[in-house]
Amino acid sequence: MNVNFIIPIRHPNSVDNKRDQYNFLRDLFASISNQSSRSFRCFVVCNREQIPPDIPLNFTRVDVDMPHFDYRSTVSSTGQIHNYIRLDKGKRVAAAFDLLDHSESVMVVDDDDLLSNRLVDFVSSEKFDGIWTIDRGYGWQTGSGSAYLINQFHRICGSSLILPAFRYKYSNKEYLDIAEAYRELGSHRIIVNENAHGGLPIRRVPFRASIYRRGHINSEETKNLVTQAKRLQVSDYLAPAMRLKNRLLSRLKERFSKKPSIIFEHRVMEWRRVSISRLQDEFFG
Numbered sequence: 001m002n003v004n005f006i007i008p009i010r011h012p013n014s015v016d017n018k019r020d021q022y023n024f025l026r027d028l029f030a031s032i033s034n035q036s037s038r039s040f041r042c043f044v045v046c047n048r049e050q051i052p053p054d055i056p057l058n059f060t061r062v063d064v065d066m067p068h069f070d071y072r073s074t075v076s077s078t079g080q081i082h083n084y085i086r087l088d089k090g091k092r093v094a095a096a097f098d099l100l101d102h103s104e105s106v107m108v109v110d111d112d113d114l115l116s117n118r119l120v121d122f123v124s125s126e127k128f129d130g131i132w133t134i135d136r137g138y139g140w141q142t143g144s145g146s147a148y149l150i151n152q153f154h155r156i157c158g159s160s161l162i163l164p165a166f167r168y169k170y171s172n173k174e175y176l177d178i179a180e181a182y183r184e185l186g187s188h189r190i191i192v193n194e195n196a197h198g199g200l201p202i203r204r205v206p207f208r209a210s211i212y213r214r215g216h217i218n219s220e221e222t223k224n225l226v227t228q229a230k231r232l233q234v235s236d237y238l239a240p241a242m243r244l245k246n247r248l249l250s251r252l253k254e255r256f257s258k259k260p261s262i263i264f265e266h267r268v269m270e271w272r273r274v275s276i277s278r279l280q281d282e283f284f285g
Contacts, residue, residue, distance in 0.1 A: 001039075001103075001104055001105050001123070001124055001127075001164075002039050002040060002041065002101075002104045002105065002124065003039065003040045003041075003104070003105045003106075003107060003119075003120045003123055003124060003162065004040070004041050004042075004043065004096075004100050004104055004105065004106050004107070004165070005032055005040060005041070005042040005043070005107050005108075005109050006042075006043045006045065006093050006096045006097070006106060006107070006108050006109065007025075007028065007042065007043070007044050007045065007108075007109050007110075007111055008045045008089050008092035008093050008096075008108065008110075008111070008186075009021075009025065009044065009045060009046040009047075009050060009052060009092070009111045010111060010218075011047055011066065011067075011068045011088075012047065012049070012050050012068075013068040014068060015218040016217045016218055017216070017217050017218055020142075020216055020217065020218055021111065021112075021218055022052070022053060024111065024112040024142075024213065024216075024218075025052050025053050025111055025112075026053040027114060027284060028109065028111065028112070028113065028114060028115075029044075029053060029054075029055070029056055029059070030284060030285035031114045031115050031117075031283055031284060031285055032056075032059075032109070032115060033056050033058075033285060034117045034284075034285035035115075035117050035119065035120040035121070036117050036118060036120070036121045037120040037121035037124055037125075038058075038120075039120055039121075039124040040120045040124075041058065041059075041060065042056075042058065042059040042060070043059070043060050043062050043096035043099065044059055044060070044061050044062065045062045045064060045092040045093065045095050045096050046061070046062075046063065046064070047063070047064060047065065047066060048063040048064070048065055060096075060099070062095050062096050062099065064091075064092060064095050066088070066091060066092065069084070069088075083183070085186065086182070086183040086186035086187045087179065087182050087183055087186060088186065089108075089185070089186035089187075090170075090181070090182030090183055090184065090185035090186030090187070091182050091185075091186075092186075093108055093185040093186060094170055094181075094182060094185055097165065097168070097170055097171075097185065100165050101165070102164070102165040102166045102171050103164065103165070103166065104164065104165060105123060105124075105132075105162050105163060105164055105165070106162070106163065106164070106165045106168070107159070107161065107162040108158065108159070108161070108185070108188070109158075109159045110157070110158045110159050112213045112216070112218065112219065113157065113158075113159040113210060113211060113212055113213055114210065114211040114213070114283045114284065115159065115209065115210055115211075115283065116207065116208070116209040116210065116282050116283060117281075117282050117283070117285070118207065118209070118282070119162075119205070119209045119210075122205065122206075122207075122209075123162055123205075128201075128203060129163075129164050129167075130163065130167075130200050130201030130202060130203060131161060131162075131163045131167070131191065131192070131195060131200050131201070131202045131203070132161065132162040132163065132203055132204075132205055133154040133160060133161060133192065133202060133203070133204055133205065134153050134154055134157075134159070134160040134161070134162075134204075134205050134208075134209045134210045135151065135152060135153050135154050135160075135204045135205075136149070136150070136151055136153055136204075136205075136207070136208045136209075137150050137153035137157060137160070137208050137209060137210040137211060137212060138150060138208055138210070138211045138212065138274070138279065139211075139212050139214050140211050140212070140213055140214065140276065141213070141214055141215040141216070142213060142215075142216055144276065145275065145276055145277075146273040146274060146275055146276055147211060147273065147274055147276055147279060148272065148273045148274075149208070149272050149273075149274070150212065153208075153210065153212070154188060154192060155189070155192075156212065157188070157210060157212040158187075158188045159188075159210045159212070160188055160210060161188050161191065161192070162205075163191070163200070167191075167200060168181070168184060168185060168191075169181040169184050170182070170184070170185055211279070211283055
């Protein structure tokens with residue numbers, strides 16, 4: 001089964017450092033082009049006026065005309081920010097979805113991450129029409145000489161799910177809530193959460209197959225921290241304690257549940273590190 005990669009590139013006015021975005025895309029294009037199996041296609045979705053790095057010959061550029069919306073100065077909560085991001089990303093993914101054979105597999109790849117060159121070969125050789133999760137990967141900050149190990153990778157990084165296109169609500173043209181279908185396309189968590197206790201079968205890719213690039217100025221993770229810091233009030237100092245309490249309660253609930261979720265089986269991060277030079281050939285091309 002072919003794997004279709006979809007790269008939804010953020011609007012050029014929504015990133016603070018366009019040079020970084022360009023360089024990260026160049027790295028990602030090389031990473032995907034380096035797959036050991038050629039059983040893949042790649043769709044690069046971007047605004048018509050955007051100038052990305054040279055698109056490799058076996059990639060397809062998909063132009064969209066989507067306006068920039070400065071949501072961070074307009075919406076008032078982190079939940080609303082995430083909702084807008086999912087909707088915007090989902091509409092970009094949908095533009096490529098319309099070009100797919102919906103019997104084939106799809107992986108949405110964020111525009112700053114990297115993939116193992118073994119991924120397509122593994123997935124295309126397996127006869128499985130459920131959800132593949134990359135639940136183990138790496139975290140890396142550009143310029144660092146080492147990457148650290150991340151478990152529960154599919155909980156924090158968008159470049160972590162592979163499944164047949166027909167499994168998405170967007171493939172069902174009779175599905176009435178188009179906004180919800182867009183949000184599902186734009187979120188790596190919705191499908192996993194909906195199927196963690198039954199539903200679609202879920203399997204793990206048996207190796208660390210993705211690098212989550214973190215800590216740069218264009219990342220939504222970094223922007224969220226900055227936004228939260230600006231809004232911090234005295235009462236908010238209690239928030240870390242409340243988050244810890246809620247996290248512990250969630251883990252206790254999962255441990256004693258009759259149907260334990262795959263979500264809570266490992267620690268999220270490990271202190272063990274690996275030299276980035278050891279990952280060069282597999283992830284960077």
